[in-house]
C-alpha cells in the first residue's frame with residue numbers, strides 16, 4: 204500500500220473517458236492502415252437512433268453508418284435473429300444448400316421481377332458480379348466494355364475504381380482495369396454517342412450517392428432502357444446506396460418511375476445491393492433478370508463461373524430476412540416516403556431562410572442532402588472543405604451526418620427514423636446553419 208502522503212500529492216485522475224479516446228486513437232495510429240480520413244470521434248454503443256461516444260456524449264445518428272443500419276442501432280429483433288440463427292448454423296459454404304439463402308433470394312425477386320440472385324459480402328463485390336455478367340453476356344461477340352457515369356461510385360476494388368467516375372479513387376493505382384469508360388450522368392445523347400462495338404453494358408446508380416445525391420431523371424432511365432434494347436446492351440443499376448427502401452420504394456427506379464406513363468414494366472437487366480440489406484450485418488447481392496435480348500440471363504453465370512466463400516451465409520441471410528420482415532410489417536417504406544418528403548421540404552426551407560449558407564435540398568426519401576454555398580463568410584479562413592466544417596459543427600451539436608464532396612451534407616438515417624426524431628435533427632441543423640449565417 205502507498206503511504207497516505209503519496210496519495211495526497213498525486214493529482215486526481217483525469218476522467219477515465221478521456222484516456223479511453225486517446226488509447227483508442229493510439230491503437231489506430233500504431234496498428235491500423237491509415238487509408239481513411241476519420242472524424243475525431245470514437246463510439247462505444249448505440250440504441251435506436253442514438254450513438255454514445257467514449258465520453259458519454261449522445262448523438263442523433265442521421266447517417267446510419269453510411270446508409271447501412273436500416274433499423275437503427277442495437278435493434279432487439281436483429282439481435283434476436285442473430286442469436287437464434289447462430290445457435291443453429293452460421294456458415295456451411297456454397298458447396299451445400301440451406302434454407303435462409305433460398306428464402307432471401309425469393310423475397311428479393313418478389314420485390315423486383317422474375318430472375319435470380321447471387322450473394323456476396325460487399326457492394327464493390329456485388330458490382331464485380333455485374334461486370335462479370337456483362338463480360339459473359341458480350342463474350343462471344345468480343346464485347347466487354349461497361350459505360351459508367353462521371354461522378355459515380357461503385358466501390359474500391361480494382362475494377363470498382365476503374366468503374367467509378369471519379370479521378371480521386373483511381374490516382375496512384377494505375378494501370379486501370381480495362382473496359383470502363385465514363386459518360387455524363389442524366390445525358391442520354393452522350394450515352395448513345397459513347398457506345399462502341401465493344402460496349403456490352405451501361406451501369407448507373409439510381410441516385411448518385413458519393414457523387415452528391417443526384418437522382419436519375421425519368422427520361423434518362425426510360426431512354427437508357429430503350430437504347431440498351433436497341434443496341435443489345437445490358438442496363439445495370441447500382442442500388443447499393445439508393446436501394447432497399449431508401450427512396451421510399453424497394454429500388455429508387457421504382458420510386459422515380461412511379462406513375463410515369465410508359466414506365467410500366469421498366470426493369471434493369473441486373474441490380475446490385477448491399478448497405479441496408481443486412482441492417483449492419485455484412486451481406487450484399489445482385490439480382491439478374493430472367494431473360495433479356497433473348498438470352499436466359501439469370502442462368503448465364505453457370506456452375507464454376509462465379510463464387511465467394513462467405514456469400515449468403517445462413518447467418519447473414521437470416522438477418523437480412525429479419526430486416527425485410529420488419530420493414531414490411533412496420534410499413535417503413537411509407538415512413539421513409541412521408542418523413543423523407545417532410546425532411547426535404549424542411550431542408551429547402553433552410554435554403555430559403557439562410558440563402559448565404561444553404562443553396563438547395565437534394566434527393567428522395569431518406570437519401571437526402573443539402574448543398575452548401577461555395578463561399579460562406581462565416582466559414583472563411585479554414586482550409587477544410589465546407590461540407591466537413593459543417594459536419595464537424597453538427598457533431599459538436601450532437602448530430603451525425605455524412606459529407607459528400609466539398610459542398611454537400613448527406614442525411615441517410617435509418618429507415619425507421621420517426622417524424623419526431625427527424626424534427627429533432629432538423630432543429631439542430633437549423634441552429635447550426637443559423638450560427639454560421
Ligand SMILES: *Cc1c(COP(=O)(O)O)cnc(C)c1O
Nearest residue numbers: 325326327356357358412443444
Ligand atoms: C458504398 C457503395 C459501394 C461500395 O460498397 P462497399 O460495401 O463499400 O464495397 C458501391 N456502390 C455504391 C453506390 C455505394 O454507395
